[in-house]
Amino acid sequence: DAGVTQSPTHLIKTRGQQVTLRCSPKSGHDTVSWYQQALGQGPQFIFQYYEEEERQRGNFPDRFSGHQFPNYSSELNVNALLLGDSALYLCASSLGTGDGYTFGSGTRLTVV
Amino acid sequence: AQSVTQLGSHVSVSEGALVLLRCNYSSSVPPYLFWYVQYPNQGLQLLLKYTTGATLVKGINGFEAEFKKSETSFHLTKPSAHMSDAAEYFCAVRVNNNDMRFGAGTRLTVKP
Numbered sequence: 001d002a003g004v005t006q007s008p009t010h011l012i013k014t015r016g017q018q019v020t021l022r023c024s025p026k027s028g029h030d031t032v033s034w035y036q037q038a039l040g041q042g043p044q045f046i047f048q049y050y051e052e053e054e055r056q057r058g059n060f061p062d063r064f065s066g067h068q069f070p071n072y073s074s075e076l077n078v079n080a081l082l083l084g085d086s087a088l089y090l091c092a093s094s095l096g097t098g099d100g101y102t103f104g105s106g107t108r109l110t111v112v
Numbered sequence: 113a114q115s116v117t118q119l120g121s122h123v124s125v126s127e128g129a130l131v132l133l134r135c136n137y138s139s140s141v142p143p144y145l146f147w148y149v150q151y152p153n154q155g156l157q158l159l160l161k162y163t164t165g166a167t168l169v170k171g172i173n174g175f176e177a178e179f180k181k182s183e184t185s186f187h188l189t190k191p192s193a194h195m196s197d198a199a200e201y202f203c204a205v206r207v208n209n210n211d212m213r214f215g216a217g218t219r220l221t222v223k224p
Contacts, residue, residue: 033211042202042214056211100146103155
């Protein structure tokens with residue numbers, strides 16, 4: 001049973017560019033959450049998708065947007081990249097209330 | 113809104129010694145509580161979770177945690193540390209069907 005799959009694993013972008021990160025949830029999971037983890041910090045909640053809609057959003061600017069597809073996979077898009085967007089981006093999937101999340105290994109984004 | 117505070121950003125123990133990682137939460141309603149472990153350059157792995165029922169929860173790798181409502185705490189313990197326990201540990205809280213919020217993390221170092 002495959003867990004959460006994220007692609008790519010590493011990415012280098014130039015300031016001002018746009019980036020798309022992808023996530024396939026664990027089989028049977030229908031909810032996808034995205035987190036940003038800066039170096040030496042805990043994961044910060046970006047947003048959560050359920051039934052192809054953004055259900056909740058953390059304190060991130062509109063430059064951060066997402067999408068969930070009918071097969072429950074998801075994309076995270078970041079426009080107008082800033083140096084401060086450099087971080088590990090984690091995707092987590094879940095099913096139901098009270099369940100723990102299953103995390104992917106993350107995408108390491110470096111903005112230069 | 114729920115939140116988590118992890119006391120001590122860095123804990124160092126000797127191999128074979130007791131491990132105690134502290135976590136306090138803030139929530140106006142009964143929370144679901146989680147501990148995750150993160151090894152270098154990897155995603156987060158669920159150690160254990162408390163949802164309802166028994167307040168002493170056993171997890172993987174010999175870890176356990178006790179939910180104490182009166183103290184709003186969910187401290188993680190392990191009787192005897194092993195070198196392989198060296199990692200970053202994150203406490204997290206989830207309320208109702210909302211997103212999961214993480215603490216800043218505690219880095220555990222195990223000395224031989």
